[in-house]
Amino acid sequence: MKKVCLVLPAVLCLTACNQPVTLPPSHYDRLADQPYIESYPLKVDISVLKQELLFERAVQAYLWALPALNMYGMMEGSEKVFGKGYNILPIFRERLNAKTLITTPNSDIICALGYLDLKEDGPLVIEVPPGLQGVLDDFRQRPIRSENQIDGRDWAGDVGLSGPDHGNGGKYLILPPDYKGSIPSGYFTYRSGTYGVFVFWRGFFKDPKQLSEPVKLMERTRIYPLGHEATARGMVFPDASDVPINMLYPQDGNAFEMLSRFIDHEYVDPADMEMRGFLASLGIIQGKPFAPDGPTLDLLDKAARTASRIGHAIAYAYQPSGMVPNGLYYANRHWINPLPTNAAFTADTYNNIDARTSFFTYAFSASPSMVVNTENIGAKSPAAYVDSDNNFLRGSQTYVLHLPPNIPAAIFWSVTVYDPITGSGLDNGQPFPSLNTMDKPLQNSDGSTDIYFGPKSPGAGKNWIATVSGKGWFTLLRLYGPTKAFFEQSWKPDDIKKLH
Numbered sequence: 048m049k050k051v052c053l054v055l056p057a058v059l060c061l062t063a064c065n066q067p068v069t070l071p072p073s074h075y076d077r078l079a080d081q082p083y084i085e086s087y088p089l090k091v092d093i094s095v096l097k098q099e100l101l102f103e104r105a106v107q108a109y110l111w112a113l114p115a116l117n118m119y120g121m122m123e124g125s126e127k128v129f130g131k132g133y134n135i136l137p138i139f140r141e142r143l144n145a146k147t148l149i150t151t152p153n154s155d156i157i158c159a160l161g162y163l164d165l166k167e168d169g170p171l172v173i174e175v176p177p178g179l180q181g182v183l184d185d186f187r188q189r190p191i192r193s194e195n196q197i198d199g200r201d202w203a204g205d206v207g208l209s210g211p212d213h214g215n216g217g218k219y220l221i222l223p224p225d226y227k228g229s230i231p232s233g234y235f236t237y238r239s240g241t242y243g244v245f246v247f248w249r250g251f252f253k254d255p256k257q258l259s260e261p262v263k264l265m266e267r268t269r270i271y272p273l274g275h276e277a278t279a280r281g282m283v284f285p286d287a288s289d290v291p292i293n294m295l296y297p298q299d300g301n302a303f304e305m306l307s308r309f310i311d312h313e314y315v316d317p318a319d320m321e322m323r324g325f326l327a328s329l330g331i332i333q334g335k336p337f338a339p340d341g342p343t344l345d346l347l348d349k350a351a352r353t354a355s356r357i358g359h360a361i362a363y364a365y366q367p368s369g370m371v372p373n374g375l376y377y378a379n380r381h382w383i384n385p386l387p388t389n390a391a392f393t394a395d396t397y398n399n400i401d402a403r404t405s406f407f408t409y410a411f412s413a414s415p416s417m418v419v420n421t422e423n424i425g426a427k428s429p430a431a432y433v434d435s436d437n438n439f440l441r442g443s444q445t446y447v448l449h450l451p452p453n454i455p456a457a458i459f460w461s462v463t464v465y466d467p468i469t470g471s472g473l474d475n476g477q478p479f480p481s482l483n484t485m486d487k488p489l490q491n492s493d494g495s496t497d498i499y500f501g502p503k504s505p506g507a508g509k510n511w512i513a514t515v516s517g518k519g520w521f522t523l524l525r526l527y528g529p530t531k532a533f534f535e536q537s538w539k540p541d542d543i544k545k546l547h
Contacts, residue, residue: 098346104325105303105350106357110400111322112306113296113358114188114407118245119309120296121149121411122162122186128292133168133270134280136161136246140262141288142255145472145480149294151410151523152472153249154479155461157261159284161246161270165223165239166312168272172234176267177216179248180207182414186243186313188407190390190414194222194236202235204390204414206248209425211235220273224314231273242314246270247412251458251527255485295469298355300348303329307337358408359467361401363432363439363521371402381437381542382429382524390415409470423457423528432467432521435542439467440521442514445501448522449541452494457528459484462498464512464520473520475513482512500543 072080078099081092088096109116129137138159143152152158163171175181182204183191190204197211208214212235220234221244230236248268250261271279297305310323310331326332329347330339339347363383376382385406388394390413392403406413409430416425433439434446454460461483464473472480482488482498488510490496499505502516514520524540532538 101329101343102346102350102353104328105347106354108306108322108325108329108331109302109351109354110358110404111325112302112309113404115186115309116296116302116305117150117407117411118184118186118188118243119305121160121245121294122243123305124148124292124294125160125162125287128290129285129287130283131162131164132280132283133163133171133272135283135285136248136265136268136270137285137287138248138262138265139287141258141286142479143287143472144289144478145474146289146291147287147294148292148469148471149411150296150408150470151463151465153461153525154463154472154481155459155483155485155525157250157252157258157265159246159248159265159268160287161248163221163244163246163270164242165221165244166242166314170223170226170228170273171221171244172269172271172273172276173219173221173246174269175206175212175216175219176264178207178214179216179264179268180209180250181246181248182206182412182416183219183221183237184245184247184412184414185239185241186245186309187241188245188411188413189240191221191237191239191244194230194238197235202237205416209414209416209419224316240314240316242312245412253485295471297351298468299351300344302351303331303339303347304337307331355408358404362405362408363430363467371399374402376429377536377539380539381433381435382431382540385410385428385430385523386413386418388418390418409465420534422531422534425529426525426527427529427533428523428525429540430521430523431543433543434545436545438545439519440500440514440543442502442518442520443516444514445499445503445505445546446543447546448498448500448524448543450496450498450524451538451540452490453532453538454484454496454526455530455533455538456484456526457530459527461525462512462522463525464500464514464522467519467521473515473518475515477513480512482510501546 081088125137129135136159139157143154183206184204185191193202202211218234220236222238223242224240248265250264252258252261266284269282310326310333331337371387373387374384376384388399388402392399419425461481463481466473488496498510498512500512500514502514504511526533
């Protein structure tokens, strides 16, 4: 009898352990299992389904519009401080520091960011001086394409060495998307996909204390309406450095207010009619006020905050897929490729929407030169969100990044830290949240470079980028003019290692 008593609990336990676990119904189970009563759903369930439809459409609309929201946030933030007009081109004369809130800014170049309105001003001419490097995107952040072939090929976005002027400068004529007038000769003629045009100039420097040369080059830019050069407003180049300015896109319900302004002003692209139908169901219709009621505003706010989190998750929780087969730079590392497709995010039979969402969650401006795999041309920017143990990078911890000798960058390399929520430069108390070739970082005896990250200095004689306790961070390793060793992967950066 005693033996039976001992065995019985074990048998009962084994039987219980083998029973399937019944989980409570999920949100999706409840939607899918709503009953039909005499072939019709309950009226209360119809209301729930319509609310779900509104939420899902709002999430997808946010993700679709993310490139435009990112650009509109930049434009509205800039114009609030520096003013509006084709003749206003703010230049970050002393580089761009963490006081400027903008997605993944590059602190290690001189840049100018301008915003044109072809609806208001008509076709615009941009006189580009020799030696200037830059990008022309529309307000959906698509590289603006040449109207016809130039020198036997099509062009998109790039200006300067990677563009049709080949670094010699020239006059670029930018046409509105619906322009039907005559097109004069003597220009590099492009047609924008939107009325809004983004002008993004970049300049390099060799000495952080000598920044005037690229600034002076950018100041030779001239922009004016076609046929009105003599009467155009004079160019203004405000100094944007050290000016506290918020150029970030909203990650809450305010995004739909911004999206309404974008839709109300912009060209109606026939390719966008389906998504404009989504927006119309949310109350965003060109020419009509956007005035949702309180419950709808609340749901849109929840949808925007959900969509924002989805964008973040896609960006840093990379999983291999058929859509993005090369999302990691190295098979045995955690370095993510932020731009694993072409600059238009297109494949043969579909648009790569996840790659586009990932990129514009944390970045602005795409161009063909950013994805070209040619030695000494363009740039590559591996991104790291996790350490060697695949744990997210924390501001309270101390880490080290080991870069082997002969870093494969013909122009320069840099390492920059960013805020994972906003994507802006991490405001860490240092002049810039970065370290670059021009800073002449200390090297080890074998020519390798170690960079330490943490809230406290690792001590004298070590390269240190400060982090902030209580905040996470991520980093971009930018390689300008990537060399053969990068493409052959005979050179690889180590994963970032946590120091115990």
